[in-house]
Structures are given as C-alpha cells and as structure tokens.
Amino acid sequence: MEGTSAPPSYHEITTLTGHTNVVRSVAFSTRGPPLIVSGSDDKTIKVWDGTTYRLITTLTGHTDAVGSVAFSTHGTPLLVSGSYDKTIKVWDSTTYGLIATLTGHTRWVCSVAFSPQGPLLIASGSDDETVKIWDGTTYGLLATLKGHSGGVYSVAFSTHGPPLIVSGSDDETINVWDGATYELIATLEGHADWVQSVAFSTHGPPRIVSGGGDSTIKVWDGTTYELIATLEGHTDYVQSVAFSTNGPPLIVSGSGDKTIKVWDGTTYGLITTLEGRTVVGSVALSSHEPPLIVSGSFDTTIKVWDAITRS
DSSP states (O other): OOOOOOOOTTOEEEEEOOOSSOEEEEEEOSSSSOEEEEEETTSOEEEEETTTOOEEEEEOOOSSOEEEEEEOSSSSOEEEEEETTSOEEEEETTTOOEEEEEOOOSSOEEEEEEOSSSSOEEEEEETTSEEEEEETTTOOEEEEEEOOSSOEEEEEEOSSSSOEEEEEETTSEEEEEETTTOOEEEEEEOOSSOEEEEEEOSSSSOEEEEEETTSOEEEEETTTOOEEEEEOOOSSOEEEEEEOSSSSOEEEEEETTSEEEEEETTTOOEEEEEEOSSOEEEEEEOSSSSOEEEEEETTSOEEEEEOOOOO
C-alpha cells in the first residue's frame, strides 16, 4: 500500500473570514494560549483561536480604521490597537475588556508595539510625524520623539541587546532611537520611497529589516547600522515585514504585488513565494508550535500558512 506523502512546506492551512473591509494588521500572541488578532478598516479588532481558528471575540470602540494591533510579551497580558481615529486603545487580552484609551496624536495612528524587555512600554507611530512612548502600566505619556519629516508608518522595539526603538517613515528614512533616553542614535538611508514596515530580529545577530514603497526589503546591522543586504523580488510596494521568533531565522514579507515571500534570515536568499489574491496588508510569524505564518489581506480575509521547512 502506498504511503501518504507529507503536505508541501508553506502550504495554506485555512482562511479566516469575518471582517467586512481591508485587514491592515495581524499579530500572534507570544504567551498563553495561541491567539491571532486582526485589525481592519471595518473599525473592529477580531481575536481568533490560534489552534482551532475559530473567532473568539470582536472588539469595537474605534471610530475609524484599525491600522495596527499587537500583544504584550511580558507583564500584564494586554492587547494594543492603533487607529485612524488618532487614538490608541489598550485591552485586557484575557477578558478582552477595554482598559484605556490613549490620546495625543494629531493624525492617524499607523503602528503600535509593546517593548519585549525591560519596563513595559508602548510605542506608537503616527502620520503626525512623531513617535510617542507610553507607560505600559499607567498608560501615561513618557516621551514624544521628533525627527522624521513624514508620517511614521511603523515602529518596533529591539528584542535583545541594548534597548532600541526603530521607526520607518514616509520621508524614506529609518530612525533608531535609544530606548532608555529616547535620543536619536542613527538615521538609516537607502530606500528610494516610503518605509512602510520595520522589525527587529528576535535571535541571532541583531538585525533590522525594513520594507518600502520601492519594492525592496533592506537588512541592516542592528549594532553598526550599516546596510547588509537588499532583497529584491517583489514587483510592488512592500507593506509588511517580520522576523521569525523561533526555529530557523526567517524573514517574511507581504506586498502590493499580492504575494508573501519567505527569505532565509542568514543568507537572505528567497525560499518560497506564497500567492494571495490581492494586496497583503500584514504578515506575522508564530512563536508557538507548530510554526505558522499569518497574513491579512485587502480582500478582507486572513490566511494561515504552514511555516515548516521540510528537507
């Protein structure tokens, strides 16, 4: 009797439906039961079971598109969302109750992130050209970082090494900020169009990855801030980039060319291309087992992909 062959690497596992407009952001929980969260132009946030993929709850309260969502990685289990309504909302990621609404940005909030180490902080990037840092316990404003000359589309914290904050902007640059003093350390130039997404490596040598409107992905040394590699292959703007959090080092990118690309995080070679149906608005990788990729799309759906590398 013939044996059954294993499914191919990086195959689609399921499609999650329920949003009624563009899905702009997706994220995985990093502790507790596996969860997926999605933020949409339909003004809602949806939380999905990361194992069964059933919808757990829908969070409402924003009055405009939800541009970014993120889970806390330490401290109180929290979920944060940033919206085009200029506000940031903090939710209990266990009960899903609203804890706080943070105001202060004067234009839409494009990106939010939690610090993965040290004091619990929230960073927010806005079209008002600033990055704001908030206390993740009291929710008070700690600092406003000014240095970009265009909207700030993406923010991220370093995951190891000295505490850093990185921001990507419509001004075609990436700023690196000291995570303790909030002073500007370096400005990275090289993209020929807006910088839509930035992320830090989670293990191995410190790396920063950026994706831009010039259809390229750039990898930077997270210590010297020198450009290490430019990854080419997308044929339209790169909307989202993410690093793997465990297993082999991977970089995943989602693009306006309707594809998701998986890159080797050490050699920077292209491993595979996953085909979508329309613009891929956001990508994330799970820290739980089995390794998964989640992508949010402008077609209102969320796809979950197998991320196991088979020999």
